[in-house]
Amino acid sequence: MSVxxxxxTIIGNPADRRVIGFRQAASTAAITARVLPWRNVATGxxxxxxxxxxxxxxxxxxxxxxxxxxxxxxxxxxxxIRLSRDWYxxxxxxxxxxxxxxASERFLSSPTEVAVQFDKRLCAERLRxxxxxxxxxxxxxxxxxxxxxxxxxxxxxxxxFLKPRYGSSGAGVVALALDDARLExxxxxxxxxxxxxxxxxxxxxxxGLPAVERLVGALCADSVVVEQWYPxxxxxxxxxxxxxxxxxxEPRHVVVRSAKHxxxxxxxxxxxxxxxxxxxxxxxxxxxxxxxxxxxGAAFPGCLHVGVxxxxxxxxxxxxxxxxxxxxxxxxxxxSRGETTxxxxxxxxxxFVEREAA
Numbered sequence: 092m093s094v095x096x097x098x099x100t101i102i103g104n105p106a107d108r109r110v111i112g113f114r115q116a117a118s119t120a121a122i123t124a125r126v127l128p129w130r131n132v133a134t135g136x137x138x139x140x141x142x143x144x145x146x147x148x149x150x151x152x153x154x155x156x157x158x159x160x161x162x163x164x165x166x167x168x169x170x171x172i173r174l175s176r177d178w179y180x181x182x183x184x185x186x187x188x189x190x191x192x193x194a195s196e197r198f199l200s201s202p203t204e205v206a207v208q209f210d211k212r213l214c215a216e217r218l219r220x221x222x223x224x225x226x227x228x229x230x231x232x233x234x235x236x237x238x239x240x241x242x243x244x245x246x247x248x249x250x251x252f253l254k255p256r257y258g259s260s261g262a263g264v265v266a267l268a269l270d271d272a273r274l275e276x277x278x279x280x281x282x283x284x285x286x287x288x289x290x291x292x293x294x295x296x297x298x299g300l301p302a303v304e305r306l307v308g309a310l311c312a313d314s315v316v317v318e319q320w321y322p323x324x325x326x327x328x329x330x331x332x333x334x335x336x337x338x339x340x341e342p343r344h345v346v347v348r349s350a351k352h353x354x355x356x357x358x359x360x361x362x363x364x365x366x367x368x369x370x371x372x373x374x375x376x377x378x379x380x381x382x383x384x385x386x387x388g389a390a391f392p393g394c395l396h397v398g399v400x401x402x403x404x405x406x407x408x409x410x411x412x413x414x415x416x417x418x419x420x421x422x423x424x425x426x427s428r429g430e431t432t433x434x435x436x437x438x439x440x441x442x443f444v445e446r447e448a449a
Contacts, residue, residue, distance in 0.1 A: 104153050
């Protein structure tokens with residue numbers, strides 16, 4: 092019996108929509124998909140079946156798993172933004188343990204490559220080395236607004252994004268303008284009276300030195316990346332970027348993420364745009380953009396799928412890759428060639444297994 096014939100073990104949260112969606116797609120294809128809960132893995136009380144494939148899925152919003160990976164004694168409150176470097180330390184340690192225990196060809200997403208995708212600095216370096224355009228970023232790890240200003244000088248831009256180095260979903264991202272005429276920050280972050288950070292689905296603006304300095308200083312308690320503010324194209328009175336799901340090296344499902352402000356993540360209350368209209372507007376440059384996404388997939392050959400956040404510049408001729416998402420396949424209602432994201436992944440399993448075994 093083939094490796095695929097032994098079924099798939101999903102390391103995920105049983106109630107997570109990704110896990111449920113993949114299991115439904117696998118069941119339709121007569122493939123057994125079991126769940127190994129992240130809580131078990133995070134506590135070290137786990138055993139992966141000796142045969143079959145292994146799918147790594149998102150830790151999601153399980154606050155107990157979050158606490159375990161951080162090594163905290165206290166569980167974060169809903170929406171609270173904790174230090175991403177502590178989470179990443181625990182997460183990458185678990186990935187290393189899994190990789191040391193399970194044969195690499197069984198993984199649908201290489202633990203090593205997943206760890207790279209969750210480190211924005213390492214991920215950008217890998218993409219640059221593959222000849223893929225990404226926004227300029229600084230090697231400075233700032234501790235306050237002064238450090239951010241220094242990083243801006245290094246990359247030659249007074250408009251930047253400040254991002255937690257580790258993690259995903261747009262939590263803790265700040266669009267910062269340091270123009271001579273103004274000092275302004277747009278973010279999804281609010282600070283409570285005790286100085287704790289929370290993310291919101293509502294965009295917030297901070298203007299002037301005291302407010303911006305307080306926000307930036309709170310975020311710089313974590314490891315952050317200062318990145319060039321790559322201008323986004325506008326369409327239908329919104330700015331937008333693209334989430335492109337690459338499966339088996341092929342760009343398949345596309346979502347237009349539209350917003351009135353610089354942070355476009357859909358989980359932050361933004362809307363989906365019209366894919367067909369954007370494709371028509373981009374013309375031949377649409378295929379160039381998809382080729383770039385395919386190159387991103389090739390840069391992570393150990394992953395069956397990756398979600399690519401693609402920035403399209405004004406004029407629609409140029410683009411750059413903002414981020415790569417290991418778990419970027421939760422795109423409800425998006426269908427490509429009659430397949431959902433999860434059914435397309437299941438359909439690609441045989442080809443992926445053959446490639447990994449070659």
